[in-house]
Amino acid sequence: MERYEPLKIEQKWQQIWEKTSPFKAKEAPGTPKVMLAEMFPYPSGAGLHVGHVRNFTIVDVLARFHAQQGLNVLRPFGYDTFGLPAENYAIKTGTAPQKVTKINIDNFRKQAKRLGFAIDWSREINTSDPEYYRWTQWCFLQLYKKGLAYQKESYQWWCPVDQTVLANEQVENGKCWRCGHEVEKKKMKQWFFKITEYADELLDEIDHLEWPDKIKTMQKNWIGRSVGAEIDFAVESGAPHITVFTTRPDTIYGATFLVVAPEYGQLESLLTDDTREKVLAYKAAALKKSEIERQENKEKTGVFTGSYAINPATKAKIPIWVADYVLAGYGTGAIMAVPAMDDRDHEFAEKFDLPIVETELCDRDKFGTLKTTYRMRDWLISRQRYWGCPIPIAYDSEGNPHPIPEDQLPVLIPEVDDYQPDNTGRSALAKATDWLKVNIYNEAIGQVEEMTRETDTLDGYACSSWYLWRYASPHDNTAAWSQEAIKYWEPVDYYCGADHAVAHLLYIRFWCKFFADEGYLPFREPIKRLLYNGYINAPDGKKMSKSKGNVIDPLDVINDGYGADTLRTYEMFIGPYDQDAAWDTRSVGGVYRFLNRCWTLCFATPVSDTDHTVTTRHRTIKKVTEDIHRYNFNTAVAALMEYVNELYKVGAITEDLIVLAKLLKPFAPHLASEMLEKLSSDDEWPKWEDQYLTSDTAEIIIQVNGKLRSKITIDASNLADEEKVVAIALADDKIKKYTEPGIKKTIFVPKAKILNIVV
RNA sequence: GCCCGAGUGGCGGAAUUGGUAUACGCGUUCGACUUAAAAUCGAAUGGUGAAAACCAUAUGGGUUCAAGUCCCAUCUCGGGCACCA
Numbered sequence: 032m033e034r035y036e037p038l039k040i041e042q043k044w045q046q047i048w049e050k051t052s053p054f055k056a057k058e059a060p061g062t063p064k065v066m067l068a069e070m071f072p073y074p075s076g077a078g079l080h081v082g083h084v085r086n087f088t089i090v091d092v093l094a095r096f097h098a099q100q101g102l103n104v105l106r107p108f109g110y111d112t113f114g115l116p117a118e119n120y121a122i123k124t125g126t127a128p129q130k131v132t133k134i135n136i137d138n139f140r141k142q143a144k145r146l147g148f149a150i151d152w153s154r155e156i157n158t159s160d161p162e163y164y165r166w167t168q169w170c171f172l173q174l175y176k177k178g179l180a181y182q183k184e185s186y187q188w189w190c191p192v193d194q195t196v197l198a199n200e201q202v203e204n205g206k207c208w209r210c211g212h213e214v215e216k217k218k219m220k221q222w223f224f225k226i227t228e229y230a231d232e233l234l235d236e237i238d239h240l241e242w243p244d245k246i247k248t249m250q251k252n253w254i255g256r257s258v259g260a261e262i263d264f265a266v267e268s269g270a271p272h273i274t275v276f277t278t279r280p281d282t283i284y285g286a287t288f289l290v291v292a293p294e295y296g297q298l299e300s301l302l303t304d305d306t307r308e309k310v311l312a313y314k315a316a317a318l319k320k321s322e323i324e325r326q327e328n329k330e331k332t333g334v335f336t337g338s339y340a341i342n343p344a345t346k347a348k349i350p351i352w353v354a355d356y357v358l359a360g361y362g363t364g365a366i367m368a369v370p371a372m373d374d375r376d377h378e379f380a381e382k383f384d385l386p387i388v389e390t391e392l393c394d395r396d397k398f399g400t401l402k403t404t405y406r407m408r409d410w411l412i413s414r415q416r417y418w419g420c421p422i423p424i425a426y427d428s429e430g431n432p433h434p435i436p437e438d439q440l441p442v443l444i445p446e447v448d449d450y451q452p453d454n455t456g457r458s459a460l461a462k463a464t465d466w467l468k469v470n471i472y473n474e475a476i477g478q479v480e481e482m483t484r485e486t487d488t489l490d491g492y493a494c495s496s497w498y499l500w501r502y503a504s505p506h507d508n509t510a511a512w513s514q515e516a517i518k519y520w521e522p523v524d525y526y527c528g529a530d531h532a533v534a535h536l537l538y539i540r541f542w543c544k545f546f547a548d549e550g551y552l553p554f555r556e557p558i559k560r561l562l563y564n565g566y567i568n569a570p571d572g573k574k575m576s577k578s579k580g581n582v583i584d585p586l587d588v589i590n591d592g593y594g595a596d597t598l599r600t601y602e603m604f605i606g607p608y609d610q611d612a613a614w615d616t617r618s619v620g621g622v623y624r625f626l627n628r629c630w631t632l633c634f635a636t637p638v639s640d641t642d643h644t645v646t647t648r649h650r651t652i653k654k655v656t657e658d659i660h661r662y663n664f665n666t667a668v669a670a671l672m673e674y675v676n677e678l679y680k681v682g683a684i685t686e687d688l689i690v691l692a693k694l695l696k697p698f699a700p701h702l703a704s705e706m707l708e709k710l711s712s713d714d715e716w717p718k719w720e721d722q723y724l725t726s727d728t729a730e731i732i733i734q735v736n737g738k739l740r741s742k743i744t745i746d747a748s749n750l751a752d753e754e755k756v757v758a759i760a761l762a763d764d765k766i767k768k769y770t771e772p773g774i775k776k777t778i779f780v781p782k783a784k785i786l787n788i789v790v
Numbered sequence: 791g792c793c794c795g796a797g798u799g800g801c802g803g804a805a806u807u808g809g810u811a812u813a814c815g816c817g818u819u820c821g822a823c824u825u826a827a828a829a830u831c832g833a834a835u836g837g838u839g840a841a842a843a844c845c846a847u848a849u850g851g852g853u854u855c856a857a858g859u860c861c862c863a864u865c866u867c868g869g870g871c872a873c874c875a
Binding site for chain 1: 791807808814815816817830854855857870871873
């Protein structure tokens with residue numbers, strides 16, 4: 032070979048890795064281990080994009096780095112395959128989602144292999160594989176058994192385009208997270224997971240996580256714990272009392288009216304013949320308002336119910352109003368209004384001419400009971416969709432739910448011809464009439480009964496709430512995860528992603544705590560360290576999108592001749608991993624030149640017979656090692672570039688080339704492997720020795736009044752002798768002219784090798 | 791509105807504990823090689839200035855021998871939350 036030909040080198044090593052499976056995790060309990068994973072991708076038809084490459088390469092650099100340091104590494108891979116794109120495609124074309132998914136997975140796998148990721152391919156998982164979702168259903172049943180999966184009729188977000196309900200976490204600014212259409216409220220009976228049961232622990236343990244502050248703050252805000260009190264207000268007419276929630280029970284003397292939400296359950300009991308019509312019209316209008324309207328128009332509206340409550344502190348008779356600035360789902364759906372203290376109540380009082388009185392404070396628990404509430408709601412998990420994990424439930428003739436026995440799992444997704452949901456709000460599963468019927472033992476009547484299956488499927492986030500544990504024993508057909516394997520490999524040491532701050536990352540913590548309580552997991556937090564990487568934008572700084580035509584295809588970059596090593600190294604060099612970055616094709620060329628220089632040094636340059644670079648070499652080892660530990664991948668690459676520039680100038684001995692190849696391997700594994708082969712070296716991560724980090728001479732920076740005036744080089748042995756250094760510095764020609772008026776003071780900092788003369 | 795971040799050359803960015811501001815890369819300019827170009831190699835590159843020097847890390851103050859880094863105020867951008875009582 033006469034020049035650097037990345038495509039040849041990469042093909043060669045990818046074939047070798049395919050044959051020898053060097054990234055297969057070892058079954059070696061007791062040895063030090065590292066488990067890493069990226070947030071597994073949804074395999075779209077478009078294949079890998081540059082964002083995947085950044086995400087996967089971060090994990091790959093850490094995986095290879097730890098493997099080279101002798102740790103037993105598990106770096107698995109999987110596919111999050113249930114979801115709307117495949118189903119919508121099926122509705123449009125009639126192609127089974129199973130079929131499309133398989134094609135897309137095959138393509139993703141092929142592309143991932145072309146990037147040289149150190150993946151243990153024997154552990155691939157796929158959430159729509161019956162062998163996988165069988166255990167998702169098992170997880171559901173465990174939650175169901177403990178009452179943490181339950182049905183409730185309530186107002187829910189409904190996307191009229193995707194024809195399904197959505198979790199709160201899937202509504203973004205009042206719009207569907209998938210299609211962007213405005214969501215509506217619809218009263219429906221739905222399945223929920225009781226995540227609120229773990230609200231306190233989910234909140235309190237956030238502070239102990241090695242996660243980015245940004246994510247921790249978002250989760251804290253999402254859970255939104257408020258400590259306050261519930262206070263009962265008697266209703267004058269004798270109607271049931273109204274319980275309000277307040278964080279300021281001490282301001283009760285200033286409460287001059289009550290407000291209940293339009294959806295308030297006991298609203299009817301508060302109405303009088305005079306007010307009924309007006310209030311019900313207001314309620315109907317409020318329910319019809321979309322979330323967007325409610326957010327945009329914050330002008331207070333409301334109507335008087337006709338009833339009065341008694342303020343337990345002042346004994347005053349105060350009016351009860353209904354207004355949509357009070358939310359039904361938070362607290363008790365009713366508040367005491369203290370217009371003198373609260374801006375919203377004040378605005379409402381001004382508008383409707385209600386009394387505003389100054390309040391004296393009292394003890395917080397004088398009139399009510401202390402109570403904590405949360406902003407977070409239970410997780411709505413049923414979806415009226417075909418392409419999801421079927422909920423393992425059937426209904427008897429009375430409509431009561433019964434779990435499908437565990438030995439009848441998986442509940443397979445039936446084949447249908449038409450994937451369109453029907454017009455009753457049920458998924459296409461309802462069209463599989465044979466599948467719908469199932470015989471189950473009904474304890475209530477003491478016999479087997481033909482029941483009707485649930486036609487809702489699980490939110491895709493349920494499938495991804497346990498996959499990290501499946502990686503420990505992906506082929507176990509006796510359990511969702513093996514106790515032994517999970518004990519050794521997990522929790523996950525490094526988890527890398529760029530999305531799902533309050534959805535997936537909260538749900539998986541919730542399941543972890545639940546399964547720890549059930550004795551299935553020996554830890555309560557699933558992820559030790561979270562790396563939240565930034566996006567890669569188009570060269571113009573805007574988001575890449577097909578419609579804008581500014582998408583960079585990573586496979587094009589490789590096939591253009593740059594190769595996977597350049598692509599990987601470029602994406603690590605592009606900037607701090609946690610910040611967004613704009614693609615710059617010319618900078619890709621710069622990284623290619625760097626790798627080309629590495630190749631030239633190793634394959635087309637005579638080896639030097641003098642070791643000029645022992646200090647640089649050890650400093651580079653230290654810098655790259657520490658930078659990877661700190662996730663400063665960009666400066667680690669820069670340090671390697673500096674090293675190569677130095678070797679170009681003064682010549683490299685074999686040791687230099689070996690060190691270079693070893694340090695380069697996490698970033699550019701194909702080229703590094705080729706170099707190590709030529710050099711007959713293993714890839715063991717090199718160690719630096721402190722004795723080589725310092726040289727015999729030291730450069731001293733001399734400042735006068737804080738300004739740089741001169742640099743002198745002295746014998747390093749003099750550094751400890753302050754008087755001597757000062758004397759040498761004062762004798763320096765450039766310094767003499769500043770010091771004529773006399774010296775007030777000198778400050779010498781040996782560690783910084785800096786001397787400041789104040790005159 | 792509230793809570794976080796961030797602001798450094800022509801550009802992406804570096805400066806890890808308050809200690810040489812601008813590492814590394816891109817771009818640009820010049821040179822070598824070449825019939826020529828590409829590739830490659832070498833040199834220069836914050837601004838003003840002939841030079842000495844002076845001025846530069848969003849803006850204005852402050853602390854310090856010394857500030858991109860710490861403190862106060864202001865501006866701009868990004869993110870999160872947003873009628874959560």
